[in-house]
Amino acid sequence: MLAARALLLSLTCVSSLPLSVTSAETAANEGKHLGVASCATSVCHGKSISRGVDPCRPKKEEDVDLREAVVWQECDLHFAAFTRLRGGAQNPLAQRIADNLGLASPWTQKLCLDCHSDNAYDGKDSVGKFRLSDGVGCEACHGGSEHWIDSHKDPKATHAENLQRGMYPTEQPLKRAQLCLSCHLGTKDRFATHAILGAGHPRLAFELEVYTRLQPAHYVVDEAYIKRKGHIEGMNLWVTGQIESAERYLTLLQTDLAAKPGSIVPELAFYDCFGCHHAVEKTEHKRWSQSRAGVGIRPGTVRLQRQNLLMLQAFTESLAPAELPDLKADTDALVRAGQIDEPSVRAAAQKLLGRLRADEGWSSRAYSIKDISSVRRTLLRYAADDKTSDFAAAEQVVLALDSLSNSLNDADRHKSDLDVLYKGLGGADTFDPKQFAAVAKRLEGAFSP
Numbered sequence: 272m273l274a275a276r277a278l279l280l281s282l283t284c285v286s287s288l289p290l291s292v293t294s295a296e297t298a299a300n301e302g303k304h305l306g307v308a309s310c311a312t313s314v315c316h317g318k319s320i321s322r323g324v325d326p327c328r329p330k331k332e333e334d335v336d337l338r339e340a341v342v343w344q345e346c347d348l349h350f351a352a353f354t355r356l357r358g359g360a361q362n363p364l365a366q367r368i369a370d371n372l373g374l375a376s377p378w379t380q381k382l383c384l385d386c387h388s389d390n391a392y393d394g395k396d397s398v399g400k401f402r403l404s405d406g407v408g409c410e411a412c413h414g415g416s417e418h419w420i421d422s423h424k425d426p427k428a429t430h431a432e433n434l435q436r437g438m439y440p441t442e443q444p445l446k447r448a449q450l451c452l453s454c455h456l457g458t459k460d461r462f463a464t465h466a467i468l469g470a471g472h473p474r475l476a477f478e479l480e481v482y483t484r485l486q487p488a489h490y491v492v493d494e495a496y497i498k499r500k501g502h503i504e505g506m507n508l509w510v511t512g513q514i515e516s517a518e519r520y521l522t523l524l525q526t527d528l529a530a531k532p533g534s535i536v537p538e539l540a541f542y543d544c545f546g547c548h549h550a551v552e553k554t555e556h557k558r559w560s561q562s563r564a565g566v567g568i569r570p571g572t573v574r575l576q577r578q579n580l581l582m583l584q585a586f587t588e589s590l591a592p593a594e595l596p597d598l599k600a601d602t603d604a605l606v607r608a609g610q611i612d613e614p615s616v617r618a619a620a621q622k623l624l625g626r627l628r629a630d631e632g633w634s635s636r637a638y639s640i641k642d643i644s645s646v647r648r649t650l651l652r653y654a655a656d657d658k659t660s661d662f663a664a665a666e667q668v669v670l671a672l673d674s675l676s677n678s679l680n681d682a683d684r685h686k687s688d689l690d691v692l693y694k695g696l697g698g699a700d701t702f703d704p705k706q707f708a709a710v711a712k713r714l715e716g717a718f719s720p
Contacts, residue, residue, distance in 0.1 A: 301414070301415060301418075301437050302414065302415030302416060302417030302418045302419070302436075302437045303391075303415050303416075303417040304389060304391035304392070304398075304401055304410040304415045304416070304417075305399060305400055305401060305410070305415075305416050305417060305420060306398075306399065306400035306401030306402055306405065306408070306410075307340065307400075307402070307405045307408040307409055307410075308400040308402070309400050309416065309420060310339075310340060310409045310410075310416070310420070311340035311409075315337065315424065316337060316338070316339040316340045316409070317337075317338075317340040317341060318336075318337040318338045318341070319338070319341065320338050320341050320342075326341060326342060326345040326346055327342065327345065327346035327487040328487065329341075329342065336489065336490065336491060338489070339409075339489035339490070340409070340489075342487055342488075342489040343408075343409075343489055346487040347486055347487060347489070348486065349406060349407035349408075349411070349486075350405075350406050350407070350408075351406065352386070352387040352388060352406040352407045353378065353384075353387050353388045353403065353404050353405070353406035353407075354406065355387060356377045356378040356383050356384075356387050356388075357378055358377070364471060365377040365378075365383070367470075367471055368467070368470045368471045368472050369383070371469075371470035371471060372466065372467070372470045379394065381393065381394060382461075382467075384403070385454075385461045386407075386454040386461065387406065387407070388403050388404075388405075388406055388407065388411075389403070389405065389406070389407055389408050389410055389411035390403065391410065391415065412439065412441055412450060413438055413439050413441065414437050414438050414439035415437060416437075416438075417437070418436040418437045419433045419436035419437055419438050422436060423436075423438065429499075430499045430500055442500040442501060442503065444479075444503055444507055444508050444511035444512075444634055444635075445511055445515065445634060447479065447483070447508075447511075448479050448511050448512050448515035448516075449515060451477065451479060451482070452477065452515060452516060452519050455475055455476075455477035455482075456475065456477060456516060456519050456520065456523075457475070457519075457523065458523070459523060459526045459527075459528045462523070462528055462540070463475050463540060464528075464538060464540050465538060465539035465540040467540075468540060468544075474544060474699070476663070476666060477512075477516065478509070478512060478667060478670040478671070478674065479508055479509065479511065479512025479513075479515075479516075480505050480508040480509040480512060480674040480677070480678075481670045481673055481674050483508065484674075484677065504637075504638065504678065505674060505675075505677050505678035506638045506642075506643050506646075506675065506678045507634060507635065507636075507638070508674075509671065509674045509675065509678070510586065510633050510634055511634040513579050513582045513583055513586070514583065514627055514630070514631060514633065514634060516579040517579040517580050517583060517627055518624060518627055518628065520541075520576065520579065521605075521620040521621075521623055521624040521627070522620075522624065523541070524541060524575075524616055524617070524620040525616075525617045525620050525621060525624075529541055529613075529616065530613045537609075537613075539573070541575055541576060541609075542573045542574060542575055542576065542609065543573070543574045543575070543576050543577075543661060543663060544662075544663070544699075545661060545662045545663065545699060545702070546572070546573055546574050546661075547573065548699070549699075549700075549702075550700065559571075560657060560660075560704075562656070562657050562658055563657060563658070563659075563660055563661050563664075563704070564606075565577075565602070565603045565606045565607075566603045566607075567603065567607050568606055568607065568610070572610060573609075574606050574609065575605060575606050575608075575609035575616075576663060577602055577605070577606060577664070578659075578661070578663040578664040578666070578667045579667065580598075580602045580605075580623075581602075581653070581658070581659050581664050581667070582650070582659075582664075582667050582668075582671060583598065583627070584598055584599055584602065584653075585646060585649045585650045585653050585659075586633070586646050586649075588649055589642070589645040589646045589648075589649045590642055590645065590646065591630075594630070597626065598626060601619070601622055601623045601626055602623065604619050604622075604623075605619040605620060605623055607619075608620075638678075640679060643675050643678050643679055644679065644720060646675060647671075647672060647675040647676070647679070647718055648715075648718060648719065650668050650671050650672060650675075651668070651672065651711055651714060651715055651718055652711075652715065653668065654668045654707065654708060654711035655708055655711040655712035655715055656708070657704065657705075657708045660704035660705075660707050660708050661704070662696075662699050662702045662704075665696055665702065665704070665707050666696060668692075668711075669689075669692045669693055669696050672689065672692060672718075673689055676689065685717065685718065688714050688717045688718065691710060691714065692710065692711070692714065695707050695710035695711070
């Protein structure tokens with residue numbers, strides 16, 4: 272199961288911050304970026320890890336671990352982000368993508384650097400201790416440290432004071448989601464278009480809670496941490512990630528990026544990849560069904576993505592059933608609008624976005640064990656009933672069940688069940704929706720109370 276999870280994570284682009292996109296992301300870049308070397312000295316966050324200690328899971332010795340940079344360098348995919356652009360015999364993909372797009376070396380292109388590095392100086396490689404080649408480093412997530420690097424190491428300084436000086440609040444679910452999605456889904460200024468995907472870039476996929484958990488944490492959530500920063504419940508992180516993913520997608524649908532001015536073809540990256548990309552000879556009778564496609568969508572139709580919206584439908588059916596009919600109707604209307612024209616898509620996206628924003632309180636409310644169990648059962652039932660068996664939706668179901676099982680503290684008990692789900696999902700090329708639905712059906716009893 273861990274191998275399957277790691278594969279899902281490694282196939283996606285690692286994240287960094289843009290120079291200026293949304294207010295949250297801009298806030299993370301208000302101060303100058305001083306570079307990893309400013310944080311990673313042996314008396315700060317670069318303390319060596321003792322021999323025999325797993326660098327991906329060091330045992331905490333102080334209130335602040337002081338080995339954060341070592342964990343990042345040894346175990347975190349973000350560290351290797353820039354290295355991937357260098358290509359070479361061991362990693363030729365980046366250069367092949369650049370060649371297909373008619374670009375020069377990918378490690379000099381803003382298009383690539385904005386997500387594969389902390390591109391704080393617009394392509395400039397060296398400014399003081401800052402090095403672009405450090406990849407997605409400390410300040411890519413924690414914000415430019417110019418105004419807080421000295422004060423934050425003062426034992427008397429509080430975390431709130433560090434935030435006031437410009438540190439980015441990654442401990443807040445919404446802020447974390449906005450930060451990660453700036454690359455894992457994109458912005459209007461930086462987006463994995465269909466051309467980029469067609470050139471060979473891996474498809475982007477993301478689920479906030481599982482991806483957070485799979486990256487080796489360079490912090491320990493103990494009493495000292497909670498006192499400084501509070502504690503995020505896994506359910507809240509999952510819900511926040513789903514809402515923000517859906518809202519970001521709906522917002523981008525209303526930009527010129529989606530409409531592609533001057534082209535008769537819309538930006539196909541907003542549409543479901545696997546409505547077209549599958550082995551027709553093997554699955555021509557398997558990849559389409561009315562329940563998966565939605566009301567009013569005919570076979571052979573290129574459909575707007577809706578995987579995050581389907582996750583929110585399952586959540587709503589479980590905990591706010593009176594709101595489900597309107598959410599479902601608006602989702603179906605959005606997919607149908609994708610068959611009409613740009614104004615129809617913008618209008619449908621705006622209506623659905625307004626509905627989700629009215630429900631943003633879901634991110635911060637408290638959830639009981641009963642609540643989380645109910646959502647998990649509903650998601651599994653959706654899969655068993657073939658409602659979420661497009662590959663991208665099935666992928667989110669499996670990640671959600673993984674996440675919610677972790678929140679319920681029964682992931683170990685359900686390890687074999689989750690292994691079966693990951694195996695049933697398989698890969699995009701081999702995915703069989705009927706088989707996946709059958710696997711989900713067999714497991715319904717295992718996840719019952």
